[in-house]
Amino acid sequence: MAATLTTLNPALQRIWTQDHLESQLYQDTPFLSKIEKTKRYSIGELARVPLHTSRNGGYTALPDGGGTLNTAGNQGLGKAEYTYTHHHVPIALQGDVIDQTSSNSLSIANAVDTEVNGALTDLKRNLQRQLYLNGDALIARCKASDTNDVDMNYSGVEAIERGWIYVGMQVDVGTTANEVLRQDGETVTGFLASDSFTTGSAETAEGTSDYVSHKNARSGTTSYEMNGLRNIVSTTADLGGLAVASADYWKAAANDTTSQALTLDLLMTQEQNIHQKTGKKSNFILMGLKQERKFYNLLQQQVRYGGDNQIDAGDAEAPKWRGQKIFVDPDCWDEDVYQGQLEHLFILALDKPYWANHHTGGDILVWSQGTDSYVSKVTYRMQVGTNRRNAFARLGATVDLSATASGLT
Numbered sequence: 001m002a003a004t005l006t007t008l009n010p011a012l013q014r015i016w017t018q019d020h021l022e023s024q025l026y027q028d029t030p031f032l033s034k035i036e037k038t039k040r041y042s043i044g045e046l047a048r049v050p051l052h053t054s055r056n057g058g059y060t061a062l063p064d065g066g067g068t069l070n071t072a073g074n075q076g077l078g079k080a081e082y083t084y085t086h087h088h089v090p091i092a093l094q095g096d097v098i099d100q101t102s103s104n105s106l107s108i109a110n111a112v113d114t115e116v117n118g119a120l121t122d123l124k125r126n127l128q129r130q131l132y133l134n135g136d137a138l139i140a141r142c143k144a145s146d147t148n149d150v151d152m153n154y155s156g157v158e159a160i161e162r163g164w165i166y167v168g169m170q171v172d173v174g175t176t177a178n179e180v181l182r183q184d185g186e187t188v189t190g191f192l193a194s195d196s197f198t199t200g201s202a203e204t205a206e207g208t209s210d211y212v213s214h215k216n217a218r219s220g221t222t223s224y225e226m227n228g229l230r231n232i233v234s235t236t237a238d239l240g241g242l243a244v245a246s247a248d249y250w251k252a253a254a255n256d257t258t259s260q261a262l263t264l265d266l267l268m269t270q271e272q273n274i275h276q277k278t279g280k281k282s283n284f285i286l287m288g289l290k291q292e293r294k295f296y297n298l299l300q301q302q303v304r305y306g307g308d309n310q311i312d313a314g315d316a317e318a319p320k321w322r323g324q325k326i327f328v329d330p331d332c333w334d335e336d337v338y339q340g341q342l343e344h345l346f347i348l349a350l351d352k353p354y355w356a357n358h359h360t361g362g363d364i365l366v367w368s369q370g371t372d373s374y375v376s377k378v379t380y381r382m383q384v385g386t387n388r389r390n391a392f393a394r395l396g397a398t399v400d401l402s403a404t405a406s407g408l409t
Contacts, residue, residue: 008112009363012376016116016364018352021378024120025127025353030329031286032131035384037347047348049240049387051078053249078247080240082348082385085226087126088377089119093365095372119378123353126214128331129164131384133228134237134408137218139164141408142173142182142210148202149192150183152212155407156195159212162331165197170215173206177220182206185215211408227384229286229338232345233394240385252389253277257396262294262337267321270339270393277390282339285321288332291398295319295326335399335407340392349382 026033041047054076060069093115133139140156150173152159159165169188174181186199217225231237235244235251242250254273260266267285274282287295299319320326332338355364356377365374386392 009365012112012116012364013355013357016355018354018358021120021353024117025124025380027124029124029128031327031332032128032347034284034327034342035345035347036343037349039349039351041346041348042350045084047082047084047383047385049080049082049346049348049385051080051250051387052076053078053247078242080242080250080385080387082227082240082383084348084350084381084383085224087123087226087380087382089123090375090377091115091119092368092373092375095374116378120353123378123380125163127226128329129162130225130228132329132332132336133225133230135223135225135227135231136176136221137213137223137225138176138211138408139214140212141208142206142212143195143208145204145206147192147196148204149196149198150203150206150212151196153195153208153407156212158333158407160191160194160197165212167191171199172213172215172217173203173210174213175209176211179211179213179218179220182210226382229394230336230396232384232386232389233338233340233392234389239389250389252392252394254393255396256394259397259399262291262298262395262398264298266395266398267337267339270337270395271322273393274339274341274391278341278388280341280391281322282341282391282393283324284327284338284340284342285324286327286329286332286338288334288336289328289330290334291332291337292326292328294398333407335395335397337395337398338392339394341388344386344388344391346385346387347382348385349380351381353378353380355379 022037041049052075055073056075057073058070060067062069093112129139140152140159142156143151143153145151150171156165165171165188167188167190170185171183171188172179172185173183182203182205183199183201186201188197188199190198192198214225217223227239232239233252233255235255238244239250244251253276254270256266256270271282274280296319356379357364358379364376366376367373368375
């Protein structure tokens, strides 16, 4: 049968199921794909995660012959409440594409497959970016302008290298209080340097109090993006409706942002902090490509060669940490190294990713009135959270940033 819009919609519904959408979404995400995905904490519009905050204080030690027991206590229980973030990726197929390929099932299937795969890749890339940020939708920090484009400090260099800022991206540029002070929904048109990009309008007024955000990802200090490791693994940031100031237990085991080189002693110190706080050792270490290279070089100094025959070096993925594979993610910031217990990190989801017709019924692709195109949308409502922040530690400045200012802060 010829591939038309009528025959295409059932095929989309059958092939691109919720399970398939989710599996595609987490492909090629080294660390994000390892985080447990759960709906068990979902309570209406929130994910309410129970916390164990204190022990029973009624323990009693008595002499021979007994005595009076101390007053009975209770296990201290609390909760962290995470609001969901809502991620949408629209797709559109031009009517002429469908009409011109209506006699070729393979051609139209390929056209749709390209759009769906591309949309999921774009959503995946945005979730990857958010995983390594502060949960505040700030992607990069500007520096005092010296050209007519948007100039950024070291954080902008990393963002461009990782594809977090790309041609065609719609951006806002402004202060934390006013996200569109400098640029309001402008489209990135190109790059003039490793730390600057151009848009449709010249920009000469940006400064160190301005930040780059995805268009409409925040309203002032209100972020619509998900939590990131930088605000989860923190000793100061509030999280899940709990403030560190009033809940001393609710902070990371350590967050060392001293500018320093990576050493084995630093890693062991962070391991010690986690073990001391939780009584258990960490079971993962996470770093980017630069720290993978540095870690390899630290260990390579200890290698002794018996001769120069068949020397095989440079396998930076081979070393392990405490017998465990190291997660190396190209999206992880150059200066960040994380350690922790993976079982205390969750992707809290209301449901799996779904098409727009999941709730409304009807076809996946519908006519966009007033245009010659057919549209749909993939939606994913989720958040990243934890039930034990002191099971994690971060080294946050393992590269020298003194020449270019210190990242986002």
